[in-house]
Amino acid sequence: MTKSNKRSLIATFKQYVLTVRILLLKRKANKLTAKYRVPHYIVFLNGKITLITKDWFRENRQRGMFPKHFTANNLKKVALYYTTV
Numbered sequence: 001m002t003k004s005n006k007r008s009l010i011a012t013f014k015q016y017v018l019t020v021r022i023l024l025l026k027r028k029a030n031k032l033t034a035k036y037r038v039p040h041y042i043v044f045l046n047g048k049i050t051l052i053t054k055d056w057f058r059e060n061r062q063r064g065m066f067p068k069h070f071t072a073n074n075l076k077k078v079a080l081y082y083t084t085v
């Protein structure tokens with residue numbers, strides 16, 4: 001197996017893991033939204049795919065994790081997937 005082949009396999013595997021992670025988070029977001037009636041967003045946060053709620057976003061925006069001008073509507077534009085109530 002050559003180096004380029006090995007790199008290609010590793011990249012393909014990472015892409016597969018990322019896709020599976022997103023699918024599992026989508027399922028979890030849909031279940032949680034149905035149960036608690038709170039919008040959930042799947043976003044890249046600090047280099048990782050994360051499931052966050054609107055309340056978590058609002059709280060951390062006040063703490064300075066996000067800029068003050070960044071709103072929930074902007075979060076919808078940035079999110080990979082989001083649920084509605």
